[in-house]
Amino acid sequence: MARYAMVIDLDKCVGCQACSVACSEEWEVPIGQARTHIRSTGIVGKFPKLVSTFHVGQCNHCDHPPCVMPCPTGATYQAENGIVKVDQSLCIGCGYCMEACPYDARYINARTNKVDKCDFCSARLERGEQPACVNTCTAHAKYFGSLEDPQSFVFSAVYEKHARRLENSNAAVGPNVYYLGKPGHLDLVSATFGPRAPRLLRPAEVWRRMLKPLVLAAVGVTFLGQAVAFFYQLRTGEKDFEE
Amino acid sequence: MGEKLTRRDFVKLSSVAGVALGAGATSAQAIQNPPGWRGSERVERIATNCEMCFWRCGAVAEVSDGKLVRVAGNPDHPLTKGRLCARGNAGPELLYDPDRLKYPQVRIGQRGEGKFQRVSWDQALDLFAQRLKDIKQKYGPESVGFFPHGVASGFFSTLMKAYGTPNSAEPAFAQCRGPREVGYALTFGQGLNSPEPVDLEEAKLIILIGSHIGENVFTSQVTAFAEGLSRGAKLIVVDPRFSTAAAKADYWLPIRPGTDTALLLAWINVLISECIYDREYIEKYAHGFTDLAAHVREFTPEWAEPITEISAQVIRQTAQAMGDAKPAVALHPGRHVTWYGNDTQRARAMAILTALTGSWGRKGGIFLPTPIKTGKFALPPFPKSSRKRVDGAGTRYPLASEEQGLTNGLIDATLSGKPYPIKAWVVYGQNVLQSIPQREKTLKAIEQLEFLAVVDIMPMNQVNYADLVLPEATYLERYDMPAVVASAKQPFIAIRQPAVEPMYESKPGWWIAKQMAKRLGLEAYFPWDTPEQHLATLIKPLGIDAATLRVQGAIAFPGRPYIEDRLPEDGPLFPTESGKIELYSPTLKELGFDPMPRFTPVAEVPDGYFRLIYGRSPVHSFARTQNNARLYSLMSENEVWLNTDAARGFGLREAQRVVLENSDGVKSLPVLIRLTEGIRPDCAFMVHGFGHESPKLRRAYHRGASDTELMTQVQVDPIMGGTGMRVNFVRVLKEGA
Secondary structure, three states: OOOEEEEEEOOOOOOOOHHHHHHHHHOOOOOOOOOOEEEEOOOEEEOOEEEOOEEEEOOOOOOOOOOOOOOOOOOEEEOOOOOEEEOOOOOOOOOHHHHHOOOOOOEEOOOOOOEEOOOOOHHHHHOOOOOHHHHHOOOOOEEEEEOOOOOOHHHHHHHOOOOEEOOOOOOOOOOOEEEEOOHHHHHHHHHHHOOOOOOOOOHHHHHHHHHHHHHHHHHHHHHHHHHHHHHHHHHHOOHHHHO | OHHHHHHHHHHHHHHHHOOOOOOOOOOHHHHHOOOOEEOOEEOEEEEEEOOOOOOOOEEEEEEEOOEEEEEEEOOOOOOOOOOOOHHHHOHHHHHOOOOOOOOOEEEOOOOOOOOEEEOOHHHHHHHHHHHHHHHHHHHOHHHEEEEEOOOOHHHHHHHHHHHOOOOEOOHHHHHHHHHHHHHHHHHHOOOOOOOOOEOHHHOOEEEEEOOOEOOEOOHHHHHHHHHHHHOOOEEEEEOOEOOOOHHHOOEEEOOOOOOHHHHHHHHHHHHHHOOOOOHHHHHHHEEOHHHHHHHHOOOOHHHHHHHHOOOHHHHHHHHHHHHHHOOOEEEOOOOOOOOOOOHHHHHHHHHHHHHHOOOEOOOOOEOOOOOOOOOOOOOOOOOOOOOOOOOOEOOOEOOOOOOOOOHHHHHHHHHHOOOOOOOEEEEEEOOHHHHOOOHHHHHHHHHHOOEEEEEEOOOOHHHHHOOEEEEEOOHHHOOOOOEEEOOOOOOEEEOOOOOOOOOOOOEOHHHHHHHHHHHHOOHHHOOOOOHHHHHHHHHHHHOOOHHHHHHHOEEEOOOOOOHHHOOHHHOOOOOOOOOOEEOOOHHHHHOOOOOOOOOOOOOOOOOOOEEEEEEOOOOOOOOOOOOOHHHHHHOOOOEEEEEHHHHHHOOOOOOOEEEEEEOOOOEOOOEEEEEEOOEOOOEEEEEOOOOEOOOOOOOOEOOOOOOHHHOOOOEEOOOOOOEEOOOOEEEEEEOOO
């Protein structure tokens, strides 16, 4: 069984967004949302001694994915090949997994109202194709392969070139997206876009996010019903009632 | 590797047969989710040429049930090999943009008001033909100005030539690559063309002067650039702004704008005085070296330092890097290079530097085009006009391209009526209001016209001024002239073919041109009935099969990119008058210009102002894509980059919305500012193409500000007639001021 990983060479990446758009088009991600984000670190330093680089962020398919446990329905799971997936038929869009993800790689799809994220283009892999982002990368900066395949670029990047994982004291959960680049650039990316601590929702959060909207909706509907009844009466007149 | 081959075969198989799998199926997995399917949808894959910009990358359109579901890269395309940029991937959002022009329209309101009446194609074409006939009768055919852009305009160019007007002009020359084409042709005997043949992937040293590869994305160029860097090429970036490329550079030279020629002369000085140029190459191929050596003696790095604000030491170090890397020095000639009106001479200096490093025709430098001969149509001769072109190309500007013309010259002539009146314009796919500076002039010229016809896809602002609007089909819905590209390492022919039926009542350019020809009695210039017949004639001498071309999208031929590969049939290596590289240009001397480049200072930035500079974003093409839903979501407006300290000096804050006002008092739309260390204090930078004025572009309307609008000043290049546009100064007004 393969153990999939992605390597992004920041020395090559120009932040052109081709990967992000290819991904969005491939997976019909609603306009304005994305599974893959390209962000600049911004220009750091004092003119003219400056540093700047990009970060390509997506689901990291972590070795120990903190998003799996909080999922109340079992929709989020880790497949044998390491890919973390969301079973859309089970997802209820509660967002627990989003809070747990230290990379903020998950979002609620505005069309389906379910959680969506990168799945390393599993459907394409099944067809023997590369992930859409890797396939389109104008700079050939994205590599995909199995860490169990010594012939693959990702194997040599990870085990020989020591490509770096984006981990810190907030979260060290074994992300499988690795980065190559100048140490200074990698430090900057790590400082700017390093993981946050996973958050587990407390009951209060459950109330705020799930029950409260429900209650509000119920109240709203009741109110609306009242209003309709009121105006209906106004229109038909009070005569009938008096009689 | 094996996996890759299989995948390519799959693409071919599925598109050839239109039936799922042949013998190619390898694993049980592949059968569960076979190629040619997206989930439970059967998809057909049609190879075509992208037109989200003009680079002609290979795309594959995936169509299911007559609907376009996806545009991806075409792995069989020799230039881009399956890669496609953000804009290319966002093709479906152009096709399905609800704001598209949907049917022919005739203006009923005032010019610019945007009130139109829908008419049928027959009515529209009859009207178009009648107006052209009337104008021909009253003023002669030369009084129609033609403004083309894009691959499809080839058909329309034939139409307008046959009609009898020599007055055709596109911004690709006078507002873009003109100085470079002329400067390099003066030196090497030939220009560079597009895509420019820069051997970035083999280079040991890459030099970018103002070019911002990465923000300016042409897929194959980015691929080659990144490949070159990853193979260890050193990078010198000369740019007043800390661009994406500058962030990857070994040397970033934040030069004082307008002084590039001084830097180039100093580099030439060091290469010669330190004797680190390619002596053998120069002795063998160049003319005028002694003159050049004498000419640049005074232009030392110490001379250049106060002019350019680049230290003499850095100039020497970088020159040494060129000496070390030669001949694998890829000095990028730039693309949009109409900056200060002295641009041909700057391009000459770049060409001379390229010669001194021995890089023209060498691996890692500038490689040579390999022409491919396509079939010709037996056309009647085009009518010869007794009246010369009005724009000055070939006359006042003898070195300007008569093929591409001078848009600014054509507009000036429309305004002045001299040397003879221009009474009508036909605008085909060109955005005359967003790509040509001095917009007020263009609008005034339009006011004077008796007739303005615009063929376009989107309701750009010029459409609102047109008397007749014809909606063109997008590249995903039409055939075009195939791309015949010589300036690639493997020359190739690539086709554009429809993936889906044209939406609404839009029609392909070739159809419109042919219909017009019929109405104007010019059918003899279109001796083919269908695009298939047109293609068959074109590819006849190439010995290739049309079906293969349509399946693969492109066919490549062996190239001869380096000097040692050349065959006698390729003609002279340096088709100049002397047959050598002309370091000293007798042609320029004869015309009364400096035969060797000289630095001429540009106007200083006035107090309280910034020099307006502009460039590209990787997610937008010119002013064409701002209304594309996907691309809009990535970048909905532009920002003005200002140096943090300089901006604070004016009391400005980060992310404040401001208005820019140029030295002629023209104000921009409100625009956000971005305070950054990544720009010199004397410049303001913005991405070109925003600030659309047409309310019919419902997303892009009034988002961001237009750099073009602020270009009320131009400096015309006396050699090639184009407009230097970096000569405008802006000050920042807090919004509402």
